Every structure is written in structure tokens, then in C-alpha cells.
Amino acid sequence: MINDRRLSRRGALGLFGALGLTATGLAGCSSSDDTADAATTSTPEPVPTSADDAWAALAAGNERFANGEPRHPHEDRPYRESLVAGQHPIACVLSCADSRVAPELVFDQGLGDLFTVRSAGEVLDDAVLGSIEYAVEHVAVPLVVVLGHAGCGAVAATVDVVRGGPAPxxxxxxxxxxxxxxxxxxSAGGDDAAYLAACVEAQARSAAAALADASPIVREAVADGRTSVVAGVYDLASGRVSQL
Ligand SMILES: [Zn+2]
Known part of the structure; x- marks a missing residue:
């Protein structure tokens, strides 16, 4: 049973303790949760502890978003206050900085749910790598998602340069x-839209693969089964994320 492998917010206290954090805010959250509208906010939901469960939670949120039925969870005051004690996000998401690709919206998540790192074209540099390493090593996310998107300007600019255009x-x-x-x-070929889409996918895959290559911390966490790294692409028109 999938729920058997999940950890409730209350059950996550041991992990918060391991991180040197206290659970006072979580305890304070409980009484408010009991009276909150389950369809909107504040209900203590299971926190995925495996990569598969984490992806399932993100996929379910993306389905709600794409269908125009987002819940906008975890935005109310009691929940916000509960997070003062610490964080236990579902996943780390490295996405493009594009204004149309906000991970919390795309996956219909709220405060404390995603450890989000953003850079144009999902480019890795020391600050991005360090942020992801922190999420993996100290926040213990079970999943890292590298999220590219259709119509990425950073990738399109690179295509222009590869085709002989001037450097920006x-x-x-x-x-x-x-x-x-x-x-x-x-391989160049086909129409421009298909070529750009292939390049977007290639960059997301490349950044995901490079994470482990460039970071011993991520590599060891993946080898130990503590986290997984996946690549995905977001479609601007449909609102859907596809895992590559
Ligand atoms: Zn982009």
C-alpha cells in the first residue's frame, strides 16, 4: 500500500529532530488542521519519502493544475506558522527561470512543499549546485526534478548561436x-519547432545527468538510494509536465 510507505507530517518529527529542528510549530498546526477545509488547505498530508511517491504527488498536483482545478494548498496562516519549526519538502525542483514555469503553480504545491532552485535554461553553476546539494544532504529530499519547458528562450538563444548567430x-x-x-x-532537421523541442529535452536531460557528475554529494545520495534525479519538460499550452 502506497500510504504505508509514506510519512505523515507528525510522523516526520524524527527527521526534523535529526536535522536539529524542533516540532513545536507542527504540534501547533494539528488543532487547526482538524477544523480546516480538507479541500483547500492545512490538512496534514502524507509526506513522500521515496522518489516514486514524490513523483506521484507532483504528477497528481500537475494533473489538477493542467485541468484547471488547482487546490492551492498550504498557503493559509496556520500552515505557514507550522513551517517555522522546519521544512520537509516533497522534492527539489531545478527549473528554468521563465515566468511561465513557476514550479509551485505547475505542480499545485504550496509553502514548504518544494525546494525550488531556478536558473535560465536550468544551467548549473556553483550556486545552483550548492543549493541542490543542500536540499539533498540537509533537507533530505527524496527526488530532484530538472524541469525544462517548451519555448525556452535560453535554449532558443543557444540554437541561434549554434546556427552561426552572434554571441549574446x-x-x-x-x-x-x-x-x-x-x-x-x-541532430538538426525537421521544422524549427521540433528541433527546439528536442533541444529543450536534451538540455533538461543533460543538466540532470551533469548533477551527479558534478556533485559527489548528489552522486553518493543517488547511489545510496536516498534520492533520485529525473528530468522533465513542461508544456506551456497544456500545462502538463512529462518525465523524460
Ligand atoms: Zn526557459
Missing amino acids: DGSIAALVQAIEPAVRGV
């Missing part, structure tokens, strides 16, 4: 440089 100004050039190997690995 400023530090945007560093983004293009980081994305370029993934784009060069895609």
Missing part, C-alpha cells in the same frame, strides 16, 4: 555556453 551580450553568453553542448548533441 554580458553574462547571458555564459548561459549559452553552458547549454551549447546539449544543443550540439541534437
Whole structure:
């Protein structure tokens, strides 16, 4: 039974203790939860402790979002206050910084649910890697999702450069440089939209693979089965996320 493998918010106290945090806020949250509207906010929900369960929770939220039936969970005052004691997010999400790809909205999650890291084109640098390492090592997320998206401007800019266009100004050039190997690995052909979509997928896969290569902390956590890294792509029109 999937619920047997899950941990309730109250059951997560041991983990919070291991992280040196207290559970006072969680205890305070309980009485409020009992009277809250379960369809909106505050109900203590099981916290996934495996990568499969974490992905299932994200997929369910994305389904609600894509269908136009989001719950907008975990935004009310009691829940916010409960999080003062600590965090136990479902997953770490590295997404593009694009304004149309807000992970909490796309996965219909709320405060404390996602450890979100964002950079244009999901480019990895020391700050991004360090943030993800913190999520894996100290927040103990069971899943890291690298989320690319349709119509990514950073990937499109890289396609322009690969096709012979001028390098962009400023530090945007560093983004293009980081994305370029993934784009060069895609066979050009077909229409432009299909090519860009293939490049977007390639960059998300490349960043996910590079996470383990570049980070011994992530690599060891994956090897130990403490976390998993997956790549996904978000479709702007349908609102749906597909795991690659
Ligand atoms: Zn983008």
C-alpha cells in the first residue's frame, strides 16, 4: 500500500529532530488542521519519502493544475506558522527561470512543499549546485526534478548561436555556453519547432545527468538510494509536465 510507505507530517518529527529542528510549530498546526477545509488547505498530508511517491504527488498536483482545478494548498496562516519549526519538502525542483514555469503553480504545491532552485535554461553553476546539494544532504529530499519547458528562450538563444548567430551580450553568453553542448548533441532537421523541442529535452536531460557528475554529494545520495534525479519538460499550452 502506497500510504504505508509514506510519512505523515507528525510522523516526520524524527527527521526534523535529526536535522536539529524542533516540532513545536507542527504540534501547533494539528488543532487547526482538524477544523480546516480538507479541500483547500492545512490538512496534514502524507509526506513522500521515496522518489516514486514524490513523483506521484507532483504528477497528481500537475494533473489538477493542467485541468484547471488547482487546490492551492498550504498557503493559509496556520500552515505557514507550522513551517517555522522546519521544512520537509516533497522534492527539489531545478527549473528554468521563465515566468511561465513557476514550479509551485505547475505542480499545485504550496509553502514548504518544494525546494525550488531556478536558473535560465536550468544551467548549473556553483550556486545552483550548492543549493541542490543542500536540499539533498540537509533537507533530505527524496527526488530532484530538472524541469525544462517548451519555448525556452535560453535554449532558443543557444540554437541561434549554434546556427552561426552572434554571441549574446554580458553574462547571458555564459548561459549559452553552458547549454551549447546539449544543443550540439541534437541532430538538426525537421521544422524549427521540433528541433527546439528536442533541444529543450536534451538540455533538461543533460543538466540532470551533469548533477551527479558534478556533485559527489548528489552522486553518493543517488547511489545510496536516498534520492533520485529525473528530468522533465513542461508544456506551456497544456500545462502538463512529462518525465523524460
Ligand atoms: Zn526557459
